[in-house]
Amino acid sequence: MGGAYIFSPDDDGTIKLYGSVLQLVGNLEPTGTGMDQTIFFTVDTAQAIARTSLTEAVSPLEIPQGEISSILVKVKPGTDVHAVLAPIYLDFPDVVPITSPQLFGTFREQMLGLLAGIMVVMSLAWILSAVLIALVFSMSANERQRQMAVLRALGATRWYVLKSLLAEGSLLAIAGAALGSLTGAIGIYIYKTYFSGHIQLPFLFPSVASLLFIFALGLVISSITVVLAIIFPALRISRMEPAMGMRE
Amino acid sequence: MISFQNVSRTYNLDEESKITPVKNINLTVNRGEFILLIGRSGSGKTSLLNLAAGLVKPSSGTILIKNNDIWRLTDKQLSSLRAGTIGFVFQFPSLIPSLNVLENISLPVAFNFRMKKGSAYRRASDLLRKVGLGERMGVYPKQLSAGEQKRAVLARALMNDPEILLADEPTSDLDERTEQEIMSILRELHSGGMTILMVTHSTGLIPHASRTLKLEGGNLVGFTSA
Numbered sequence: 251m252g253g254a255y256i257f258s259p260d261d262d263g264t265i266k267l268y269g270s271v272l273q274l275v276g277n278l279e280p281t282g283t284g285m286d287q288t289i290f291f292t293v294d295t296a297q298a299i300a301r302t303s304l305t306e307a308v309s310p311l312e313i314p315q316g317e318i319s320s321i322l323v324k325v326k327p328g329t330d331v332h333a334v335l336a337p338i339y340l341d342f343p344d345v346v347p348i349t350s351p352q353l354f355g356t357f358r359e360q361m362l363g364l365l366a367g368i369m370v371v372m373s374l375a376w377i378l379s380a381v382l383i384a385l386v387f388s389m390s391a392n393e394r395q396r397q398m399a400v401l402r403a404l405g406a407t408r409w410y411v412l413k414s415l416l417a418e419g420s421l422l423a424i425a426g427a428a429l430g431s432l433t434g435a436i437g438i439y440i441y442k443t444y445f446s447g448h449i450q451l452p453f454l455f456p457s458v459a460s461l462l463f464i465f466a467l468g469l470v471i472s473s474i475t476v477v478l479a480i481i482f483p484a485l486r487i488s489r490m491e492p493a494m495g496m497r498e
Numbered sequence: 499m500i501s502f503q504n505v506s507r508t509y510n511l512d513e514e515s516k517i518t519p520v521k522n523i524n525l526t527v528n529r530g531e532f533i534l535l536i537g538r539s540g541s542g543k544t545s546l547l548n549l550a551a552g553l554v555k556p557s558s559g560t561i562l563i564k565n566n567d568i569w570r571l572t573d574k575q576l577s578s579l580r581a582g583t584i585g586f587v588f589q590f591p592s593l594i595p596s597l598n599v600l601e602n603i604s605l606p607v608a609f610n611f612r613m614k615k616g617s618a619y620r621r622a623s624d625l626l627r628k629v630g631l632g633e634r635m636g637v638y639p640k641q642l643s644a645g646e647q648k649r650a651v652l653a654r655a656l657m658n659d660p661e662i663l664l665a666d667e668p669t670s671d672l673d674e675r676t677e678q679e680i681m682s683i684l685r686e687l688h689s690g691g692m693t694i695l696m697v698t699h700s701t702g703l704i705p706h707a708s709r710t711l712k713l714e715g716g717n718l719v720g721f722t723s724a
Contacts, residue, residue: 400592403553404654405581405609408573493545493554496590 251290254280265289269306270299282446282454283357290322380479387419388483398487399495412488416477419484423476424469431468435461499662499693500527500550505559506716507545519545521716522559527695529661532688534704535697537713543697544589546713547664550695551586552576563662581609585655587665589697591647593639599626599650600635606657618657625653629683645676652683663687665696669703681706 251274258264258274265272272291280286291299296313303311325334335347391398398411438445442455456464487495502525508518519542527533527550535543548554549561552568561568563583568576580586593602603622607613613621626635629649631642639647648668655663665684669677677700685706688694696707704710704722712720 396590396592397594399553400588400594401605401609402577403551403580403586403588404606405577405658407577407609410577410609491554493548496548496553496588 251275252277253286253288253290254278255286256289268299268303268311270302272299280454293318376475380475383419383476384479384483387480391415391480391483391487395487395490395495399490399492402492402495408488412484415484415487416480419476419480420473423472427469427472428465431465435465499529499531499564500695501525501560501562502546502549503560503562505549505556505561507549507554508557518557519716520549520556523716523718525711525718527693529693530688530691532684532694532706532708533696534707534710535695535713536699536701536704536710539699541713542716543713544666545716547666547695547697550662551584551664552580553586577609581606582612582658583661585658585660585663587648587651587655587663587668589666589670591639591644592651593642593647593654595639598636598638599631599642602639603650603654603657606654610658612658622653622657625656626650629653630679645672648672648676648680649683652680656687661693663692663694663696665694667697667699669698669700 252265254277256265256274256277259266263274265274267289272289272295278285300311300313303309323334325331331349335349338345338347398415401411401414402408439455502523505520505523506518507520508516510516519540521542523546535546537543545554549556550563552561552563555569563579566579568579571579593599594605597605600619600622603626604615604618607615607618623632623635626632629652631646631649631653634642634646634650639650642650652665652668655665663684668684669680672680681703684694684696688708696703710722711718
């Protein structure tokens with residue numbers, strides 16, 4: 251059994267290891283840990299590989315007698331895990347049993363802490379962005395107040411002016427969000443190994459479907475944010491008497 | 499065609515001071531008239547023109563265009579009136595910088611759905627040729643001289659074939675020859691039956707008009723007829 255990233259080089263379902271040909275019967279789901287690059291087999295198979303390696307491998311595989319780094323104990327569904335752990339604790343004081351939920355629970359706790367921090371920073375950045383967009387749009391719209399007044403004088407309705415300003419803001423928001431999301435995704439993809447090593451946490455790149463969903467969500471959130479940020483200056487300009495707009 | 503009944507407009511400069519550039523004006527502009535509005539700077543000429551176009555609401559009084567009280571109309575109806583009945587020539591440069599001359603001239607069609615895009619460009623081209631800008635259709639406003647911009651704005655005002663032309667100093671800052679060219683176009687429009695209300699400082703243009711009105715401190719103080 252292979253981890254998520256173990257594959258058969260010849261695509262025939264076999265892997266040659268220390269001169270022994272092994273059949274890859276399946277792959278585990280990705281975990282973002284070293285387990286994704288691990289091959290799992292029985293102790294008997296390992297010893298057989300070691301024996302074959304003496305004649306077939308460039309350098310033989312040595313398995314020191316009585317030394318085992320880890321043992322995976324698979325229990326039947328419904329088994330009381332603690333009933334299995336208790337005798338291990340008692341009989342082998344030097345062995346530390348780790349149950350599967352504990353292993354991933356630690357990662358989960360670390361990830362939740364990190365996520366909470368990221369959410370706080372993102373919320374602050376979102377509020378600041380909205381304020382900044384409102385200010386910049388207000389300045390830009392004031393600059394073009396006379397243009398809007400000219401449009402009104404040529405026959406544009408208040409709704410037309412409002413709609414134009416909101417459409418312009420939304421298009422800029424969508425373009426900005428698309429560019430930002432794409433740059434972010436490319437950046438994360440390029441530096442994923444660095445991030446993973448740096449934060450000492452398993453890292454899985456999201457699936458294409460998840461990425462597309464996040465991308466679409468980003469576009470929707472940014473469009474809504476921009477519309478909310480610019481609605482008041484846009485309303486003010488669309489409601490202004492055209493002659494007043496020309497005087498500004 | 500246009501009727502002002504006791505029209506005044508007051509602006510609040512700040513909490514304490516106000517100005518009233520148009521005071522209790524009573525005026526009737528008949529169909530096919532060419533009226534010049536003259537007066538010193540600040541006498542209320544531009545404000546009166548803006549009131550006539552429905553670009554600003556009077557503080558008191560009534561303005562009728564074709565017997566409709568324009569401030570009883572909805573925004574959509576008033577916008578439609580501006581688009582279909584009134585052509586406006588602004589005193590300041592008012593072409594949209596990001597559009598070329600042909601697109602600028604065609605712009606009013608966007609608010610008046612009687613014309614299709616192809617016909618709009620044909621009419622815009624004809625108008626540009628009429629004002630002498632036939633060779634300058636593809637250029638952008640900043641590439642035009644002041645006189646060319648004034649002519650382009652005049653062409654834009656004529657795009658929807660309006661019944662009323664309101665022109666705010668269309669010949670200011672122009673050389674004598676360009677001024678004569680613009681006045682020649684306006685005379686031609688007037689002889690075609692268009693009602694024209696034009697603001698100017700230049701008393702030399704009085705002979706072109708059928709009536710001249712003088713404004714002073716927001717009041718109509720005199721008039722001459724041709």
